[in-house]
Each structure stands twice: as structure tokens, then as C-alpha cells.
Amino acid sequence: MCPVCNEAADTIMHILVQCKIAKACWQVFNAGTNIEGALKFIDWLAGILEGQSKNSKAKILTLCWSIWRSRNDLVWHNKRWTILRIVAKVWEYLSQWNAAQNRGYSVPLIPTVEGDEATTWVKPQHDTVKITVDASIFQNLGMAGAGIVARNHDGHLILAKSICSPDVMNPTLAEAMAVKEALSWAMEMGWSSITVESDCMVVIQLIWSSTPMRSRLGMVAEE
Incomplete structure (x- = not known):
């Protein structure tokens, strides 16, 4: 059973499209979730992506990923995401991706300051x-x-x-x-x-x- 709504089988089509939580997320995006005759997720995805701009396609695919992430967080960590969080994560993922792809900057592969990339807090230099x-x-x-x-x-x-x-x-x-x-x-x-x-x-x-x-x-x- 779907771990999110407990109302239907836990299939990809249900989790990403038909579940009431997924439908609410798609409504925020003003994107319809009813593609006539689409019984498989791949068919639904092809239908909803048709004619969309590059940016719209990125948002649709990222929302699918965010919904899936929320499902896994519930299954593996017993953490339930709100609809607002699922949608907000889309903008976070896209923001990070676009920033990472910006050719105007790059990050040094070797830390330039002592303590860079440390997983625990590191003391600063004297008088700093x-x-x-x-x-x-x-x-x-x-x-x-x-x-x-x-x-x-x-x-x-x-x-x-x-x-x-x-x-x-x-x-x-x-x-x-x-x-x-x-x-x-x-x-x-x-x-x-x-x-x-x-x-x-x-x-x-x-x-x-x-x-x-x-x-x-x-x-x-x-x-």
C-alpha cells in the first residue's frame, strides 16, 4: 500500500501522479495530472512534457523527484513532508543546480583556508x-x-x-x-x-x- 495515503497500491504512477498528496503538489504548479489513457507513468510523463518549455520541463521533472524524496523520507525515516515543503524543495533543487552550472565561477578542488570542508568545527587562527x-x-x-x-x-x-x-x-x-x-x-x-x-x-x-x-x-x- 502507498505509505503516504494508504489508499492504493504503492506504484510509481500512484506515488507521483494519483496520490492525493501528489495531486495537491501538481495543483500548486497549475499542471494537470489527468492524461487520458495514460496507465503507465512513462506515458503520463510524455504527455505532460509535450509542448512544454525547457524551464517548465525542469520544474516538472524536479517536482517528480521531490515527491519521490518525500515518499522515501517517510518510509525510511518516518518523516512526513508537507505539501509546501515538497514544492519548496523544487525551488531549492533548481536553485542549487542552476548555481552549480553557472560558468562564472568554480570552486577550488583543494581547500584554500584551514578548516575548509571539515565535518566538525575547527578553531580559527589566533586573534581571529x-x-x-x-x-x-x-x-x-x-x-x-x-x-x-x-x-x-x-x-x-x-x-x-x-x-x-x-x-x-x-x-x-x-x-x-x-x-x-x-x-x-x-x-x-x-x-x-x-x-x-x-x-x-x-x-x-x-x-x-x-x-x-x-x-x-x-x-x-x-x-
Whole structure:
């Protein structure tokens, strides 16, 4: 049985098209889910992609992936996604993909700063303040939030703060705004030597890009 609705067999056609959760997601996209005579998913997909633009095809395929991810998260981790989260993940995936394909920047294969690519927190250099940022999307509130923590070279907590960004539903943009806030905060505090740390690879790629910052953030916001 379908682990999402428990109302029909757990087939690809049902999970991605016929399940009531899938139908609700497609309605958000204003895309019909009833292709006459389509009994198999591949036939339905061919029908709904016909005549669509490249961008629309990308959104449709990414929504299929997001719905499938939500199904697997429920099966393997007992985590149920809301319809808003499933749809929001589409914009997150597409934003990250488009940013990663941008030819205006590349990420060094070898870390350029001690601690880059570390999976645990690494102390900064002497007399340097490390500011760690992390953003989250609160879909039920229609806003983003971020935590910002500053530590000294001994690893001791100096200060911490949180910020809220109303109407921001793009995870990458939320993380970029948190980094910007961290830099402004450092200036206000008069810290002369700082390191800002983020776990969002896309934001890190954007920072290392040779493209002007205004253009890069505009690209993310439009997604």
C-alpha cells in the first residue's frame, strides 16, 4: 500500500501522479495530472512534457523527484513532508543546480583556508573571530530564520544572535542573507579579523565567483 495515503497500491504512477498528496503538489504548479489513457507513468510523463518549455520541463521533472524524496523520507525515516515543503524543495533543487552550472565561477578542488570542508568545527587562527551561520525555512510561517554564532580562537563563545527574514522561502537566499548579516554584525562589533563559516555549498560557490555579488544574489533570488 502507498505509505503516504494508504489508499492504493504503492506504484510509481500512484506515488507521483494519483496520490492525493501528489495531486495537491501538481495543483500548486497549475499542471494537470489527468492524461487520458495514460496507465503507465512513462506515458503520463510524455504527455505532460509535450509542448512544454525547457524551464517548465525542469520544474516538472524536479517536482517528480521531490515527491519521490518525500515518499522515501517517510518510509525510511518516518518523516512526513508537507505539501509546501515538497514544492519548496523544487525551488531549492533548481536553485542549487542552476548555481552549480553557472560558468562564472568554480570552486577550488583543494581547500584554500584551514578548516575548509571539515565535518566538525575547527578553531580559527589566533586573534581571529569565527562566525558560523545556519539558515532554515519555516514554511508554516512563510519566513526564514538564521542563527549566527561568534567564537574566538580558543573556541569560546563570544556572542550569538538570531535573525528573521519575512517572505523569504529560498534556502540559498536565506543562507546568503545570513552571511551578509554576519559581516554587518562583525563591522558593528569592530572585529578586525574574522572568518565566516557556512554549510551551504552554493553560497560558498557564489562567494568565490568572479561574477559581481549583486548579479549573483539576483540570480539566486529569481529562483
